[in-house]
Amino acid sequence: MDPLDRAQVLLICDLCKRAALQSHCELCQINLCKACVGEHLSDSSKRHNVVPYKHRTSNPNVNYPICSKHIQKHCELYCEKCEICVCSTCLSSDEHKGHNLTNVYQNPTFIKEILNKDLKELEKRILPTYEEIASDLNTEKVNLVEKHYEKLITEVNNKGADWHREIDNIVNQKKSEIDEMKSKHLAVLNKEENEIKQITLDLKQSIHDMKKILDSDNISLTSAYKSRNAEFRSLPPKVNVSLPSFCPHPVNTYQFHQMFGSLSALSITIDEDSYTMKTPEAVSCPPVKPLLDVPKLIITVETGCQYLLRRVACLSDEKIWTCGNEKNLKLYNLQSTLLKSIQTKSGNIPGDITVTKSGDLVYTDPDTRTVNIVKNDQIQEVIRLQGWKPHYVCSTSSGDLLVTMVSDDDKQAKVVRYIDFKQKQTIQYDSEGYPLYSSFYINTNKYITENRNLDICVADCEAHAVVVVNQAGNLRFRYTGRPSNTRGTFNPYSITTDSQSQILTADFSNHSIHILDQDGHFLSYIDNCDIELPYGLCIDTSDNLFVAEYDSGYVKKIKYMSTMF
Known part of the structure; x- marks a missing residue:
């Protein structure tokens, strides 16, 4: 049995749009009633091939859509209730029994109505929603990149500046301590040097005096001589100074980072239901449960x-x-x-x-x-x-x-x-x-x-x-x-x-x-x-x-x- 019979639908003539079709022109891919066959054949510019509808053969030049459920089948009919194209296997399942079926190419006006409906939804609702989401994302990007992350960088820089100031203070303090120790060290050495110089002067004077006595025949000078060699043999004490050294503590990178501060983790979550489709008009829905005028204890x-x-x-x-x-x-x-x-x-x-x-x-x-x-x-x-x-x-x-x-x-x-x-x-x-x-x-x-x-x-x-x-x-x-x-x-x-x-x-x-x-x-x-x-x-x-x-x-x-x- 022809699938069209099982579908229990009445297909009408593509020309008059009134009478039931009986024939099919395989050249023009058009369905005809008995009365319209003669009119169609009157066009002698084409070599028409009109056959009974049930004996029609598929025309490979016609681009029938492939069935979404049965990929080896082509859909020649359109179910107006389900709004999908169906093939002969679909019809045999009784899934579309009693539905209004039309030839895919018989009623392009109906399909265009669906296209217009879909186009209107895309232009008026879906596209504006995506454009609004894109605009919000762009605004969010600007706010994050130009403001939030800039603020984070500023905070890190400020923290770095604090540490630099603190390190500079520590370095200056250590330098001051070094200068103070250097001054003390030099003072000790200068004192010791001055004492040695004074002894050296006394020693030179004694040598001079002794040579003068030896060159003189003055008995009184010779009688007054007193030796100071024992005094000069007693050398002054040497001042020993332990030189200071700098012992830098090893830098613990982990503790260093911990002390400086930390950044909280970047949290990225996917919310499947966050975006909502735009509607032509926002409708305010009253609460399902109204508030009581007088609450009760x-x-x-x-x-x-x-x-x-x-x-x-x-x-x-x-x-x-x-x-x-x-x-x-x-x-x-x-x-x-x-x-x-x-x-x-x-x-x-x-x-x-x-x-x-x-x-x-x-x-x-x-x-x-x-x-x-x-x-x-x-x-x-x-x-x-x-x-x-x-x-x-x-x-x-x-x-x-x-x-x-x-x-x-x-x-x-x-x-x-x-x-x-x-x-x-x-x-x-x-x-x-x-x-x-x-x-x-x-x-x-x-x-x-x-x-x-x-x-x-x-x-x-x-x-x-x-x-x-x-x-x-x-x-x-x-x-x-x-x-x-x-x-x-x-x-x-x-x-x-x-x-x-x-x-x-x-x-x-x-x-x-x-x-x-x-x-x-x-x-x-x-x-x-x-x-x-x-x-x-x-x-x-x-x-x-x-x-x-x-x-x-x-x-x-x-x-x-x-x-x-």
Whole structure:
């Protein structure tokens, strides 16, 4: 059976576009109905070869496309539903049964419509996207090469200049010491020389006097002579001086490089989903879960913390880890029952806590400069820093750790990404080379979390701002609070995000929570539920907010989003 019959399609005449075809002109490669055969043959300028359609033979001059599934077959038909060319083997599989099929060359207008559609997408959407990406890459190159790397070179040159000045000072000091020793040495030799010269003069005078006596007949002179030979035989003592020497210390190249400073590794990651295709118009989609007009306090967990509760992290929807100004990390259920208490390895107060995807607890110890993980109640040190103190930490959706840290001299702050506990990315400066995070010598409160869109969000208390960068570390926005005459200074003391990519930050001094969208636009406050001095925040899998209160030792579970979709 002819594949066209199995496909159950009706092919129409290429001339009249109405009647069913019956014949085929192999010379012109055109399909004809019974009525149009005569009209076609009336053109006597060509030697037409009209045969019944089923008896047609393929014309090697016709460039039928090769089938993508069956490479030894040519496609003579086009499936309008699947928008692909099909061969006879494709038709026999019933995959295109009931679809509207046309001859590849029968209806070029339809194919041109598809081409026009594709061309429009390429010109209006795809090409502008690539051009925009290319422009962004060029801008990034300029910023990196002309600014960031120039800044690095300047810093290295400045460090080199400091060392040159210090070496010059050392060299000048050594030269001064050498000059002083030389002066002392010469003074001793000059003194000894003068003494020898004086003795020599006395000796010469004695010789002269003795010769005068011998040449004289004066008895009185002879009688007055006293020998001084014994005096002159007693030679003066010789001054021995041990000459100083310079003993240069061998240069330890490794220590030399370590003392000079180090460059953090260049981190290059591939983000498969970073670029997004341009759309003709940006459409703002409302949140799937609307915010409640009045947030509700669901439950209060009493931790009994007597030393100022600071941090909270969800192990599950029913269990929370907490830590305060004490050496123990504590796990509670929502009935306020203490399930577990683990003392830090050093006995120090932990800086921050987070829970990994696998359910392990991670905490920072600024005093020992370490990040530690708790597995099966056993503590393992996984990161140890030099010159920097780790303070706040979060576990990302991919299992990385993001750590905020401050230099020992409190002059610098940065965010470092660790993959398998190895440093892979450092975020410290914006595109202009200015610090992203504050260092005001006050405290080290720079709380951190990752948003669903992979933005890195830091609540920088000293700067009174929420600083958000994208995954590559480029600044997206700063939120400095909503202007208000009734509220005090914005003091963000913690930060978290929910399933809608909304950012929640605790305004410590104003006893409230700010809710922002992922682009930093203010959405709402949570300022009821008797919140007092909120210091720690986390979100469970159902988008319930847990708030750790600094003074009361309470952790409050608050519902602020509707569950209605």
